[in-house]
Amino acid sequence: MTILSIATVSLAGTLTEKLEAIALAGFRGVEIFEADLLSFPGSPADVARIAADLNLDIITFQPFRDFEGMPEPKRARVFDRAERKFDLMQELGCDLLLVCSNVSPESLGGIDRAAADFTELGQRAAARGIRIGYEALAWGRHVNDYRDAWEIVRRADHPNVGIILDTFHILARGTDLAAISAIPRDRIPLVQVADAPLLDMDLLSWSRHWRCMPGQGDLPLDAFMAALDATGYDGLLSLEIFNDRFRAGSARGIAVDGNRSLINLMDRLARARGKPIQGIPAMPARAECLGVAFIEFAIGEDAVDSFETMLKALGFTKAGRHRSKDVGLWRQGDIHIVLNWDKEGFAHAHYITHGSSVCAIALKVADAKATMERALGLHDQTFAQVVRPGELDIPAVRGVGGSLIYFVDETSGLGRWWEVDFEPVPGAGEGAGLATVDHISQSMLYEEMLSWVLFYTSLFDAGKGPVLDVLDPGGVVQSQVVENRTGTLRLVLNASQSHRTLSARFLTDFFGSGVQHIALSTGDIHATIAKLEANGISLLPIPENYYDDLEARTDLEPAAIDRLKAGNVLYDRDAGGEFFHAYTETLEGGLFFEIVERKGYSGYGAVNAAIRLAAQTRLAPTVTMPRH
Numbered sequence: 001m002t003i004l005s006i007a008t009v010s011l012a013g014t015l016t017e018k019l020e021a022i023a024l025a026g027f028r029g030v031e032i033f034e035a036d037l038l039s040f041p042g043s044p045a046d047v048a049r050i051a052a053d054l055n056l057d058i059i060t061f062q063p064f065r066d067f068e069g070m071p072e073p074k075r076a077r078v079f080d081r082a083e084r085k086f087d088l089m090q091e092l093g094c095d096l097l098l099v100c101s102n103v104s105p106e107s108l109g110g111i112d113r114a115a116a117d118f119t120e121l122g123q124r125a126a127a128r129g130i131r132i133g134y135e136a137l138a139w140g141r142h143v144n145d146y147r148d149a150w151e152i153v154r155r156a157d158h159p160n161v162g163i164i165l166d167t168f169h170i171l172a173r174g175t176d177l178a179a180i181s182a183i184p185r186d187r188i189p190l191v192q193v194a195d196a197p198l199l200d201m202d203l204l205s206w207s208r209h210w211r212c213m214p215g216q217g218d219l220p221l222d223a224f225m226a227a228l229d230a231t232g233y234d235g236l237l238s239l240e241i242f243n244d245r246f247r248a249g250s251a252r253g254i255a256v257d258g259n260r261s262l263i264n265l266m267d268r269l270a271r272a273r274g275k276p277i278q279g280i281p282a283m284p285a286r287a288e289c290l291g292v293a294f295i296e297f298a299i300g301e302d303a304v305d306s307f308e309t310m311l312k313a314l315g316f317t318k319a320g321r322h323r324s325k326d327v328g329l330w331r332q333g334d335i336h337i338v339l340n341w342d343k344e345g346f347a348h349a350h351y352i353t354h355g356s357s358v359c360a361i362a363l364k365v366a367d368a369k370a371t372m373e374r375a376l377g378l379h380d381q382t383f384a385q386v387v388r389p390g391e392l393d394i395p396a397v398r399g400v401g402g403s404l405i406y407f408v409d410e411t412s413g414l415g416r417w418w419e420v421d422f423e424p425v426p427g428a429g430e431g432a433g434l435a436t437v438d439h440i441s442q443s444m445l446y447e448e449m450l451s452w453v454l455f456y457t458s459l460f461d462a463g464k465g466p467v468l469d470v471l472d473p474g475g476v477v478q479s480q481v482v483e484n485r486t487g488t489l490r491l492v493l494n495a496s497q498s499h500r501t502l503s504a505r506f507l508t509d510f511f512g513s514g515v516q517h518i519a520l521s522t523g524d525i526h527a528t529i530a531k532l533e534a535n536g537i538s539l540l541p542i543p544e545n546y547y548d549d550l551e552a553r554t555d556l557e558p559a560a561i562d563r564l565k566a567g568n569v570l571y572d573r574d575a576g577g578e579f580f581h582a583y584t585e586t587l588e589g590g591l592f593f594e595i596v597e598r599k600g601y602s603g604y605g606a607v608n609a610a611i612r613l614a615a616q617t618r619l620a621p622t623v624t625m626p627r628h
């Protein structure tokens with residue numbers, strides 16, 4: 001049966017905090033890193049007790065370094081050191097020692113020499129009821145390939161000596177996976193799992209700082225899992241993630257992410273092979289997002305007038321009044337905006353914490369119940385509040401910054417949410433040509449970004465784009481897209497390590513992560529902008545220099561450039577077509593809208609982001625409006 005585990009090195013905190021977070025996140029096993037034990041103010045037996053109380057198995061003690069191929073007299077000393085660690089492991093109640101391949105310049109190569117060392121270590125370990133797992137580090141001095149490690153283990157020919165496969169070391173070097181299926185599964189005591197973004201850097205730094213949870217990076221983990229599955233392996237799967245951000249994050253949050261990432265990985269494998277995996281509960285497939293049903297703003301009573309005025313100016317019409325609460329529904333094209341200033345319930349709590357802001361996003365899915373089931377299976381945080389008679393109970397999970405993501409579908413009646421909850425308000429305005437929500441951009445803490453990438457891509461049938469660096473006058477902002485193939489789910493996640501970027505200042509002003517901008521689509525950006533301007537909406541002014549450069553680097557006619565300039569419209573193009581976009585000036589609270597027109601284009605205008613950020617910074621250099 002598959003047992004999920006994690007190495008203590010993956011998390012922040014003291015050893016006790018780590019163990020508690022690991023147990024709470026649903027892991028059954030833990031790998032104790034030596035450094036965590038050395039800094040623990042108690043005996044190994046104390047650690048064993050804490051783990052037992054938490055119902056955690058200490059599956060491995062690691063790493064044991066620079067063992068094989070040492071010349072005498074070092075060789076004798078290495079065996080003495082191993083015996084000391086066996087003592088410690090017995091106290092710890094752990095029977096598997098991870099030996100990683102030797103990196104010492106003093107070590108001698110030679111497969112038979114290494115094999116002989118492992119035979120002897122196996123004999124000594126067996127006398128203590130201990131097993132040895134040999135792992136090839138990608139930067140090992142003589143052994144850096146799992147195929148060589150396996151040959152050594154095979155020749156050592158001792159039942160207590162096996163091979164530990166670590167996805168990072170194998171995939172980072174692009175090692176061929178075919179040889180995995182030739183390893184008997186009972187010779188693999190442990191498989192360590194880690195992902196990583198593709199980076200052009202030395203293997204050691206890449207491994208020690210940039211590993212991440214499966215699904216957060218770019219390594220071909222599905223191919224590895226398929227090769228491993230061919231051996232029939234169904235034992236321990238342990239996350240071993242060296243990552244600077246995770247070490248600075250919350251142990252509990254990162255541990256939950258880890259568990260979620262493994263469940264998601266195994267769910268992918270189960271689907272690929274068409275057979276469930278023992279020990280991993282089956283769950284519905286990733287949900288297809290069919291679009292944004294509505295965006296809900298929690299606002300103060302005193303802000304209702306100004307918000308409604310702004311929505312009107314953007315071309316929205318009041319379409320409904322909530323039957324029992326201070327909530328209004330506004331509509332334009334297929335865009336629905338809910339304004340909530342009720343004094344009770346979730347929205348109010350959100351307003352108290354964050355000020356006027358987006359408190360919920362409702363997404364259309366094929367089956368809301370199945371989506372919720374998957375969310376539960378992934379340990380996503382579900383949400384429920386008191387539902388008054390006559391109101392719909394819309395299933396929801398917690399999203400970025402404590403906001404909600406609602407799921408509505410067409411099959412369960414949830415799709416008619418507005419008819420149930422709202423009294424229609426007659427009359428329709430002419431609108432400004434805005435048709436759909438194109439994308440939603442969320443700003444968050446740098447440490448959170450990978451968590452939300454995993455959250456979205458494990459729950460929804462969506463992928464992630466590359467991490468882009470965007471220059472803000474106050475620093476660098478990292479930007480990553482989460483989107484599905486049809487473009488019905490498009491999110492842009494932003495975070496920065498500087499405190500002076502617009503994205504970071506949004507977090508400070510807003511008391512947390514959240515929606516910073518909403519992009520609305522139009523079929524004719526020039527007509528839409530003319531309407532908005534006539535309605536008194538100020539668009540973000542774009543400097544002349546931008547248009548001079550655009551003229552120099554594109555084949556756009558001068559008249560077309562003049563038109564863009566007049567409307568403060570930015571331009572981009574890709575293989576699919578053209579993109580036009582403009583921004584409203586920033587509203588109270590740091591939120592703004594983007595107006596976009598896509599003509600076959602599938603990106604987000606990232607080349608223009610620095611221009612936009614500089615323009616916004618010029619308009620709002622340091623002070624922001626009070627929020628309450």
Ligand SMILES: O=C(O)c1ccc(O)c(O)c1
Pocket residue numbers: 062063098100135137166192207208240
């Ligand atoms: O970076 C290291 O030294 C190291 C140690 C132990 C491991 O299991 C590993 O994968 C890497």
Ligand SMILES: [Mg+2]
Pocket residue numbers: 135166192240
């Ligand atoms: Mg490892």
